[in-house]
Amino acid sequence: MSKKFLAVTLGILTAVGGFVDIGDLVESGVVGARYGMAMVWVTVLGVLGICVYADMSGRIVAVSGRPVFDLIRERLGPRMALVNLAGSFLITLLTVCAEIGGVAIVIELASGVDRLVWVLPIGVLIWLVVWRVGFERMETGFGLGGLAIGVFAVAVFFLHPDWSSLGAQVAGLAPPPDQALPTYAYHAVALFASAMTPYEVFFFSSGGVEEGWTVKDLSVQRANVLLGFPLGGLLAIAVMACSAIVLFPAGVDVSQVSQIVLPVTLALGTAGLVIVLIGIFAATFGAALETGLSSGYMLAQYFGWDWGKRRAPRKAARFHLTVGVGLLVAVLVVQTGLDPVGLTEISLIFSAVALPLTYLPVLIVANDREYLGKHANGHFSNIVGVGMLVVIAIAALVAIPLMIFTGAGQ
Amino acid sequence: MNPWTDLGRIDLGDALLDRQIIGEDGTVVGKVDDLELRAEGGTYVVDALLVGPEALADRLGGPIGRLLHHIGRGFRAQAPQRIPLNAIRRIEPTVVVTTAVAHATDSPSEDWLRRRVIGRIPGAGRASR
Numbered sequence: 144m145s146k147k148f149l150a151v152t153l154g155i156l157t158a159v160g161g162f163v164d165i166g167d168l169v170e171s172g173v174v175g176a177r178y179g180m181a182m183v184w185v186t187v188l189g190v191l192g193i194c195v196y197a198d199m200s201g202r203i204v205a206v207s208g209r210p211v212f213d214l215i216r217e218r219l220g221p222r223m224a225l226v227n228l229a230g231s232f233l234i235t236l237l238t239v240c241a242e243i244g245g246v247a248i249v250i251e252l253a254s255g256v257d258r259l260v261w262v263l264p265i266g267v268l269i270w271l272v273v274w275r276v277g278f279e280r281m282e283t284g285f286g287l288g289g290l291a292i293g294v295f296a297v298a299v300f301f302l303h304p305d306w307s308s309l310g311a312q313v314a315g316l317a318p319p320p321d322q323a324l325p326t327y328a329y330h331a332v333a334l335f336a337s338a339m340t341p342y343e344v345f346f347f348s349s350g351g352v353e354e355g356w357t358v359k360d361l362s363v364q365r366a367n368v369l370l371g372f373p374l375g376g377l378l379a380i381a382v383m384a385c386s387a388i389v390l391f392p393a394g395v396d397v398s399q400v401s402q403i404v405l406p407v408t409l410a411l412g413t414a415g416l417v418i419v420l421i422g423i424f425a426a427t428f429g430a431a432l433e434t435g436l437s438s439g440y441m442l443a444q445y446f447g448w449d450w451g452k453r454r455a456p457r458k459a460a461r462f463h464l465t466v467g468v469g470l471l472v473a474v475l476v477v478q479t480g481l482d483p484v485g486l487t488e489i490s491l492i493f494s495a496v497a498l499p500l501t502y503l504p505v506l507i508v509a510n511d512r513e514y515l516g517k518h519a520n521g522h523f524s525n526i527v528g529v530g531m532l533v534v535i536a537i538a539a540l541v542a543i544p545l546m547i548f549t550g551a552g553q
Numbered sequence: 554m555n556p557w558t559d560l561g562r563i564d565l566g567d568a569l570l571d572r573q574i575i576g577e578d579g580t581v582v583g584k585v586d587d588l589e590l591r592a593e594g595g596t597y598v599v600d601a602l603l604v605g606p607e608a609l610a611d612r613l614g615g616p617i618g619r620l621l622h623h624i625g626r627g628f629r630a631q632a633p634q635r636i637p638l639n640a641i642r643r644i645e646p647t648v649v650v651t652t653a654v655a656h657a658t659d660s661p662s663e664d665w666l667r668r669r670v671i672g673r674i675p676g677a678g679r680a681s682r
Contacts, residue, residue, distance in 0.1 A: 217571045274674075274676060455678050
């Protein structure tokens with residue numbers, strides 16, 4: 144019973160700490176303030192995509208005992224896999240920067256002391272958790288902490304919104320008449336990328352290896368995905384709704400994390416603010432851990448090194464060096480004082496460009512009967528998977544042109 | 554022991570190259586970065602699996618290959634590590650080799666980092682719990 148319970152928390156962690164990380168938080172807030180609830184469909188699409196692909200990578204791990212990236216080089220050859228590695232690695236480092244920036248801004252909001260003071264201590268703390276804290280303890284702790292973000296959903300009710308108007312915005316699908324279509328498309332791409340951030344797949348499947356999943360765990364893993372990710376998606380929609388209720392009618396353009404938190408304070412007072420800051424701290428810190436570890440997972444799995452938190456660090460020296468150096472680089476980048484919201488948006492747009500690099504190999508390996516046997520993709524997974532891949536390819540192609548054309552969504 | 558004795562034609566690129574190699578005791582060795590071939594009576598015979606950045610570098614080619622070659626050189630001057638084909642126990646599809654060979658094929662860069670950097674940090678000997 145308790146082992147099953149623990150296994151399901153991996154799903155909830157990846158849902159809350161991974162689904163709602165700084166990317167979802169910022170982009171859902173920005174989009175809600177700008178377009179009301181008109182972009183709920185993008186989040187729903189993103190949740191569907193991450194569910195299908197996380198299910199595939201979970202199956203790959205449970206059946207073959209090997210994480211997704213481990214198999215990419217075998218299937219695509221060393222050159223193509225190296226291009227893939229380089230792209231995914233850089234995007235993941237960029238995401239580490241965005242998450243650390245998010246943790247720093249939360250501590251600034253809580254303490255009133257400038258965020259740049261906190262960057263180095265945060266980096267050291269992340270490294271200490273990587274070095275010392277066990278995988279299951281880490282995921283349970285930050286997973287449960289991240290659930291505090293649910294206070295956004297509570298706040299929605301306390302704000303007494305006009306439900307029919309919110310519903311009309313959801314059903315509207317299109318941008319409000321006074322908003323330009325390219326900017327709308329730009330934010331749609333960023334929001335979609337926030338739901339499908341590439342590191343989630345690497346972390347999810349490597350986490351399955353850390354926990355030693357087997358075919359027996361397949362049903363638990365399915366439950367993780369099908370409960371965890373939609374739950375994370377609902378939280379992201381709650382963040383969007385808070386912005387849509389308070390900031391959208393006032394015509395506020397979100398440029399700071401404090402603006403995203405404001406509706407919760409309005410609805411629930413200081414208690415709400417405290418809970419939401421705890422939730423965002425847990426979610427962004429957890430995501431910083433996941434992305435930091437993911438950078439090490441990718442490199443180790445391409446080159447065939449020993450890796451993982453289940454090993455003593457001296458048995459996985461190259462893995463730990465990669466994670467440590469990655470964290471150091473991220474700390475230095477954030478320390479330059481880049482704006483956390485801007486950094487997050489940039490990381491999302493470049494994630495969108497890299498999405499096919501991550502998801503195409505998953506689809507290929509999930510169809511490989513040598514590894515998966517009877518657990519290889521069925522028709523349903525393949526139809527939804529290919530459909531999502533078309534959406535992913537379009538998002539990847541238009542991301543950079545839209546960023547240039549709209550001046551990054553201005 | 555040749556795990557393919559009973560089989561017909563196989564594609565080496567698909568069946569062997571870039572596969573993960575582990576020891577029978579679970580020791581992680583590396584990837585099959587290249588194969589050593591020997592000409593024999595008009596055909597080629599696979600003699601050994603090659604492991605290490607230099608072997609991979611030669612297959613990648615270009616500036617990236619050269620960079621990888623230099624990194625490999627930084628830790629060791631000799632050629633990549635060889636695993637003779639008769640050390641292979643089974644293919645499942647991970648390549649499983651004998652424990653003795655797995656331990657003998659220790660990566661010089663891993664070894665150097667373990668002794669000089671990671672191993673010196675307190676707590677390096679304990680897995681996180």
